[in-house]
Amino acid sequence: MSEHRIRGLLSDPPNEYRPVPQWSWNGDLTRERITEQLEQFKAQGCGGLFTHARPGHITGYLTERWFELWEFAAAESERLGLDFHIYDEFMCPGGVAGGNVTAQDPTLIQKELVLRKVGCGDPVSHADVLAWIRLDPDSGAARPAEEENATHEILLTWSATGDGGFPSPDLCRRETTEAFIRLTHERLAETSSHRFGRNVRLMFCDEPMLLTTRQGFPFSRFLVREFRNDHGYELLDNLIPLCFATDGAHHVRHDFWWTVNRLFNRNFMQPLNDWCEKHELLFTGHLMEHEWPWPNRNPDCMAGLRWMQAPGEDLLGFQYAPTDLTSNALYVMNLKELSSLVNQLDREWCMVETSGAAGYGAAFELFKPCEDLALAFGVNVIDPHLSHQTVAGMRKYDWPQTLSDHSPWWQRYRMQADHVSRVNAVLSQGREVNRVLVLHPTTSGWLHYTGPSFDPGDQATVALEQLRTSQTQLVAALYGAQIDFDLGDEFILEEFGRVANGRLVVGAREYDAVVMPSEMETVTDSTLRLLLDFSEVGGRLYSLRSAPALVNGRPTDSPAALERSVGWTRVADCKELVEKVRKHVIPYVSFPDGSALPGGIIWRRAVCDDGVIWFFCNPWQETIECDVRLPAAVLRELDTGTAEIRDLPSDPHDGWTTAPLRLLPRGHRLLLGQTEEQAATWTPQAPIEAAPRESPATVAVPLALIGIERVTDNLLFVDYCDVEAYGASHTDINTAAADTLNWRWQGFDGNPWHKQFRRTVIEQRSVPYTEVLVRYRFTVAKGLADNTRNSLAVCVERPWLYTVSLNGITLDADAAEKWFDEDMRRLSVGHAVKEGENELLLRAQPFHVLCEIMPVYVCGDFGLTAAARGYDVGLASPLGLGDWTQQGAPFYPGVVRYRYAFTLAQDAARLCVRVPEWRGAVAVVYLDGEELGPTPHPPFEVLSSSRVPAGSHELAIDVYGNMKNMMGSHHHDNLPLRWTYECAPDHMPPGADYQLQPTGLLTEPQVAARAAPCPTT
Structure with a gap:
């Protein structure tokens, strides 16, 4: 690894080391939207995509149109210099082919062994009784029984519904995998195999599992036969020791899972490995590693990942917690499982699905420490989860956040992508060797x-x-x-x-x-x-x-x-x-006296030709500070923000060197340790200067506030409505409840867009007599100024499916402009709004399967006041420092700009701007209209790159909001899925009860003019 190579990797990391988001094709795909998003991914520093259908997908998974658009997207990716990888399923679990496997062959349905009490009710459909037993009511001991004396029966059951409306298949059967490959992989190869090994390099299989339920054992007559062949005795004669703690249970259970593990790997994982190898692809993805040591989903994840050329796992935002190592011990163990396998099998690539599913409030405060943790275990395919095509309808409830133009911070993602890419590219030049x-x-x-x-x-x-x-x-x-x-x-x-x-x-x-x-x-x-x-x-x-x-x-x-x-x-x-x-086994890194460093330090040692690469990071909330001893004569720091290389002051002695290590929360250091011989081949670098904490050359610069303003319109979020159809009605209910209610009125069990099978939902015939009417109410205060009234608009999903009116005045949906999402429109209502209560009416007649009842927004230049029911619209008040959700903008997700004036009496060699207290996704600093840079992580400082002349200047701080306040959930703090949004009060609560994420500049920024860099803090 030459100096030239390292400098090239830092300045422009190749695609293969850049983030590869999961791109959710969850709407009605168009070539225009595909190109638009691909160009955004390129601009934000991504290296490629894993592309797959998600809940809400309209186009039709595995249809001819799907493959046509997939090939178009792959070609567009190649034009832009992006990789375009395969995700082989409609969401997960893998092996289902969007329901097509069992739709074509019901004999492959996944089955489960469960216990049922005799006489507890109606017979279980889709079940065979394998044994009758009698359970002792005191000890719980089980023994065989005749049917008439039995208290319980052991059943072999299977589900009647599942993915795409069809049950999941049995992944122990080779026939399942053959059907899966024939329906998915071979069809993709027909249209796009010429790209395999080029800009299509990876094939992702997500969470294939033996059981999609959690009650019993994966089981089948086929498994019984294979068990007999493996072990020489009958499994059906040993159901009691398999299922209950009795004599002989240990060896029966061991044998059972040994056979299941063999069948899963030989009949599912290995054939996918072989197919990928034949087609110049790397098999990647992950299993249910977080459920270790429960074997019912995957008996042995490491044994399964052995068959992946680029093994992986996930570390999502709702799993990782920025607390301490002990609290994250399960995920650290999973990362160790992955890195150990990579080391032992000498794999070049490994993947982790990162950061997602943390809710709409998540951004860089989560992304960096979560992905640093993955990088520290050698992960070199960083797969951020999730980038939605659209958030219309129930799609908005699919594991947010979203790396897309819906998120206000998306235009600032490049800094995270570059950091990940630089760390990844450098670490990937070495190999971890453990003893x-x-x-x-x-x-x-x-x-x-x-x-x-x-x-x-x-x-x-x-x-x-x-x-x-x-x-x-x-x-x-x-x-x-x-x-x-x-x-x-x-x-x-x-x-x-x-x-x-x-x-x-x-x-x-x-x-x-x-x-x-x-x-x-x-x-x-x-x-x-x-x-x-x-x-x-x-x-x-x-x-x-x-x-x-x-x-x-x-x-x-x-x-x-x-x-x-x-x-x-x-x-x-x-x-x-x-x-x-x-x-x-004397550790390679320690305190200078050889003792252990603080346990919270996350570290990686990667050996390369020109030295040893060290990566230290602190994904926790407290600062870590200590001196470290490393086996090196020279230490160099590789800056992942500027791509610069600097010599690090250190104290070498007897082949070891000691250096200070200070890691702020979310901080990191990327170092190269070299022997004198290795260092001699490199160009000497300017050393990093240890700046004093107090410098006589530093002068605090007083600031004068000029103004604070929203950059875009304010929002009112309206998530309660009345709903009517066929003579039935409900008043003032949450939109999630109204949506479910309406689907049932329309003849469905619930919202069918979770997993459309082929095009069976979108192609449902519209029935002329069907209908639904949705009424939203919002209140406008008295005395609204004309300019405020004229700025007002309502923002509605798919208004072209309805007759839309406000206070009885029909609104022109055809003339509405696109707003926020490809399926949302902004309809001006200044002419129709009135003081007091306003009624926005959406009437669909006939009902269309895209008529999902969702929240609506009122937007404009106004302020909001908390009321007994939600918030009232009124005049906008001037914003001040502090949380803007408490200043009339509770749902505002965009940018607020804080402008200050200051004067320099004389030229300053550099300016250091610190933004000590703020809340939001990211704060960006501008000097005289030119961007100095973002400050997403402690110490929240940015330094001017050149001399600043004497005279008057303007400082601006842009604070970016978050989607949590705009999209929720506002009533329940749980995993960000539909059922969390359904956990809402029966009727609209007071505005003060809405759960919000504080956002804004809380205290004045600090500016210092100095002749040296900002002091280390």
Whole structure:
């Protein structure tokens, strides 16, 4: 990795290292909208897209039109220099083909083993009784029974509906995968295979799972046959030990999941791997890794990801929390699963789906620390979730936020994309090489799972929770002590493990020591053989427990031989383990005295030809400050904001160097450590100057406020309405409830746009006698000025489907201009509005399947006042410093500009502008109309790039709002999905009760004129 190479990567990172958002095709696709969004992705620094149908998709998944537009988008991407990758499903789970697999072959329907009490009600449809049992009411013990004496029956059930209206398929069946590939991948290859390996490089399969429900076991007659062939005994004769905690349960459950794991990997994952390899694509995606160690979705995620050429996982905004390492231990363990697999199988690429599903209030405050955390574990395909084509109708409730022109901060996304790209490009030039292997007790989880249907007392859940807690705490303790390690999955060890030269080798990695977790109750016979071989050559084995008493779930004393080996060390707890391992495997990074750094530091070490790349980041909320010792003679800092390289002042001694490390919340440092020989080939760089905290050359500059103004119209959000159809009516109900009610009136079970099968919803015939009438009410205060009245407009989704009127005056929808979304229009109403209550009426006759009842907006130059019902429209009051949601703009999502005047008595070499307290998505600083830069992260400072002359100047701060205040949810703080929006009061609540996100410049900015850079803070 030459100096020239590093400088090129920093200045212009190639596409393959840039963010690759998930692009949601969730409306009626047009070539114009495709090109418009692709040009935005390019402008905002993205490298490509994963493109897939999402809830609300109209065009028709897997139709001829779909493939035609997919090819058009791929061609447009190539024209723009973007990659255009495959997402092989209608949303998720993978393997369904939008419902087409089971629509074409119902014999492939996914089935489940569950428990049902005899005589509890109507017979279960779609079910076969496999066994009758009698449960002891006191002990809960199960025993076989005749039908007439049974208390419960074990049923083989399947769902009548699911994705696209059809049940999910059985992913243990090779026929499922063949149908999936034939319906999806082969058809895409027919139109676009000439792009494979060019700007189409990746194929994403999202969350394929054995069960889409959570009650029991994946099961089928086919599985019974395969189990018999694998293990030589009958599964149907052993349903009680499989489902209940009885004698023999451990080995039956181990054997059951062993067979399920084999079938899932051999019949689903491996064929997709082979198809991608044949077509010059990299198989990527992720499984249900966050549910470890529950096996019902995926028995062994690491064993499944083994078949991906670019394995992945997700780390979404509702999962990651900016608190501390311990709170995120499960996700750190998942990242370790991924990075370990990448290391051992020497994969070049790995992917993480990041940041999404945090709600409309999320922006850079989440994006950077979340994606820094992923980068620190070697992830080099950053896949931000989610970029919506449209947010009309129920589409707005699909896992927001959205990386699209709907979000006010989208035009500022480039800074995040460039940061990710630079870190990613540099880290990808090196490889992580770890020396400790931590066994991963996945198969021990197999021994305990029974499913809630068979576990009303949650005993199995308690055992699985204990296993999860123990393993995640172990991973967090080792990582937090800067011990370099990988996780060892038993099936990866079986395939790639061996002992050579006194080390335990797993594929491309060699380990000096092995750690056995406290909850590793069983090992596979292959794992035991490998550990015994390692112990025979003196290998170190640190164990948090005595040797397991089970092999393949069966009692045996053969593992006890490990305890008699010279390398066996029993430790009492994680603290003792860390102490002993650090003495034997001396960490590469530590305090100057060799002790462990603060546990919150997130770090990565990547070895390359010209040195060692270090990435430190702080994705938490408290500052981390310490001196660090690294094995290097020279340290260079790589600035991901400016792409500059500077020498870092340090103190080298005996092959180690010590340097200060200060990480503000959301801060990071990207360093290159080199030996003297490596550094000699590089051009000497100007050192980073350690600026004093107080400088006599620094002069505080007083500011005078000129003005504060909204850049765009204010908004009133109206999310309650009356709804009428066919003589029935409801008054003052939330639009989410009204929408569901109306769909039922129109003959549907609910909003059908969750997953349209082909074009079955959009092609439903309009019936002349159908109807719906929706009435929205808002109040306008007395004394409205003419200019305010003339600015007023209502913003409505798809007004062309209705007759629209305000206070009985028909509004011209045809003349309305597009507003906010391709399916929203702005209708001027100044001529029709009146003082007091106003009624906006939408009448559809006939009803159309795109008539979704959604909130409407009133926009204009006004202010809002909290009232007994929502907010009233009135005169706009001047804005001041502070939260603008409390100053008459509770729903305003856009930019507010704060302008100040100041005078310099003499030239300033540089100006430092600090924006110490503000709330919003990002604050951007301007000097005399020229942008100085954004300040999205602490210390919220920006520095002028050149001398500023004496005289009068204007400083402006643009604070960008968020979509939370515009789009909600406003009544319930839960996962950002439709059911959260449905959790609303029965009638419109007072305005004071709406949940809002504070936004605005809270205190005056600070300006300092100085001859040196801003002091480190």
